[in-house]
Amino acid sequence: xxxxxxxxxxxxxxxxxxxxxxxxxxxxxxxxxFKRLVEERLDTxxxxxxxxxxxxxxxxxxxxDDGTWQEWDAEMSSADPLGFVDSRPYPERIAQQQAKTGLxxxxxxxxxxxxxxxxxxxxxxxxxxxGSMGSVVGEKIARLFERARELRxxxxxxxxxxxxRMQEGVVSLMQMAKTSAAAARLRxxxxxxxxxxxxxxMAGVMASFASLGxxxxxxxxxxxxxxxxxxxQETIKQELPEGFxxxxxxxxxxxxxxxxxxxxxxxxxxxxxxxxxxxPSARGAHA
Numbered sequence: 055x056x057x058x059x060x061x062x063x064x065x066x067x068x069x070x071x072x073x074x075x076x077x078x079x080x081x082x083x084x085x086x087x088f089k090r091l092v093e094e095r096l097d098t099x100x101x102x103x104x105x106x107x108x109x110x111x112x113x114x115x116x117x118x119d120d121g122t123w124q125e126w127d128a129e130m131s132s133a134d135p136l137g138f139v140d141s142r143p144y145p146e147r148i149a150q151q152q153a154k155t156g157l158x159x160x161x162x163x164x165x166x167x168x169x170x171x172x173x174x175x176x177x178x179x180x181x182x183x184x185g186s187m188g189s190v191v192g193e194k195i196a197r198l199f200e201r202a203r204e205l206r207x208x209x210x211x212x213x214x215x216x217x218x219r220m221q222e223g224v225v226s227l228m229q230m231a232k233t234s235a236a237a238a239r240l241r242x243x244x245x246x247x248x249x250x251x252x253x254x255x256m257a258g259v260m261a262s263f264a265s266l267g268x269x270x271x272x273x274x275x276x277x278x279x280x281x282x283x284x285x286x287q288e289t290i291k292q293e294l295p296e297g298f299x300x301x302x303x304x305x306x307x308x309x310x311x312x313x314x315x316x317x318x319x320x321x322x323x324x325x326x327x328x329x330x331x332x333x334p335s336a337r338g339a340h341a
Contacts, residue, residue: 076088076089076090077089078092080099080101080102080104081104081106082099082102082103082104082275083099083101083102083104085099085101085102087099087100087101088100092106095317096108096116096316096317097112097316098315098316098317103274103315104275105252105253105273105274105275105276105315105316107180107181107214107252107253108252108316109155109179109181110157110161110162110177110178110179111156111162113177113212114162114164114166114175114177116316116319116320117168117175117210117212117319117320117323118166118167118168118175119166119167119168119169119170122166122167123164123165123166124164124165124166125162125163125164126163126164126165126194126197126198126201127163127193127194127197128158129158130158130159130190130193130194131148131152131158131159131190132144132148132159132188132189132190132222133189135189135222135223135225136221136222136223136225138221138222138223140221144221144222147183147221148183151182151183154181154182155179155181155182157179157181157182158190159182159188159190159191159194160178160179160180160182160183160184160185160186160187160188160190160191160215161176161177161178161179161190161191161194161195162176162177162179163175163176163177163194163195163197163198165201165205165207168210168320168323168324168327169320169321169323169324170324171208171324171327171328172205172207173207173208173209173210173327174198174199174201174202174205174207174208174209174210175198175209175210175211175212176194176195176198176209176210176211176212177211177212178191178211178212178213178214178215178259179214180214180215180216180254183219184215184216185213185214185215185216185259186215186216186217186218186219186220186226187215187217187218187219187226187229187230187258187259188218188219188221188222188225188226188229189222189225189226189229191219191229192226192228192229192230192232192233193229193232195211195229195233195236195263196229196232196233196235196236198211199233199236199237199239199240199247199263200236200239202240202245202247203239203240203243203245206243206245207245208245208246208247208248208327208330209240209245209246209247209248210247210248210249210250210323211247211248211249211250211263211264211267212250212252213249213250213251213252213255213259213260213264214252214253214254214255215254215255215256215257215258215259215260215264216254216256216257217256217257217258217259217260218230218257218258218259226258227258229258229262230258230261230262231262233262233263234262234263234266236263237263237266238266241266241268246268246269246327246330246331247266247267247268248267248268248269248270248271248323248326248327248330249263249264249265249266249267249269249270249271250271250272250273250319250323251264251270251271251272251273251276251278251301251310252272252273252276253273253275253276253277254276254277254278255272255276255277255278256277256278256279256280256281257280257281260278260279260280261280265309268330269311269312269326269330270309270310270311270312271310271311271312271313271314271319271322271323271326272301272304272305272310272312272313272314273301273313273314273315273316273319274301274302274313274315275300275301275302276300276301277299277300278299278300278301278304278309278310279299301313
């Protein structure tokens with residue numbers, strides 16, 4: 055109703071009065087929606103609930119209690135191990151991404167309280183070079199798991215990534231093994247890890263730590279997989295099923311555990327964490 059009144063109002067009668075940035079087109083339903091309503095719904099469409107991409111800092115603000123966030127490894131930035139040049143030198147590309155996003159790399163990690171529960175949280179940002187995982191992302195995720203293990207607090211990672219970072223070559227591929235090993239040590243210590251998959255979570259990230267959560271949660275209609283559907287279809291020479299690589303398809307086939315709308319994510323994570331309290335350490339058990 056609000057949208058209808060706005061469309062019929064003064065702005066509709068006189069297009070010259072429409073301020074820039076007031077409306078945006080939803081990629082899901084293709085309707086023009088009021089941007090303020092999208093923002094109020096945590097960057098989701100008021101017409102079809104399409105989940106727009108959300109930056110890491112805003113995501114943290116929606117999950118972590120006010121005044122409790124402590125960032126880890128804030129100054130860590132990519133080196134140039136291969137001296138890589140594509141359309142521009144890799145250091146220039148990183149500097150451009152840093153200026154555009156205000157981030158040092160494609161993930162923020164830290165500690166905070168989620169509905170009063172102490173957690174180690176990592177949030178990837180697709181706006182930084184497609185959320186690609188290079189040496190910095192891999193190191194920060196691995197450190198997050200190690201700190202969660204030492205502190206005996208649950209780990210949560212919200213993924214949004216196109217995969218490994220090509221400009222770092224085999225160094226980026228090594229991060230798959232490193233993060234997976236750190237996740238395994240966390241599981242051996244019986245400290246919970248919840249993996250949250252958003253649109254998109256693909257390739258090397260999905261093929262490593264993102265698929266290793268004790269519970270795997272996804273946002274609605276997120277694209278999740280190892281490689282693109284077109285590549286798979288051309289390789290196997292078969293038509294792929296409808297909805298292939300969506301979170302709904304993965305839920306139906308047992309690869310993820312829950313689909314949770316963004317507006318409900320904090321409450322659902324708090325509910326899950328209440329069930330998944332870390333087991334006491336061996337030292338604590340004998341104390």
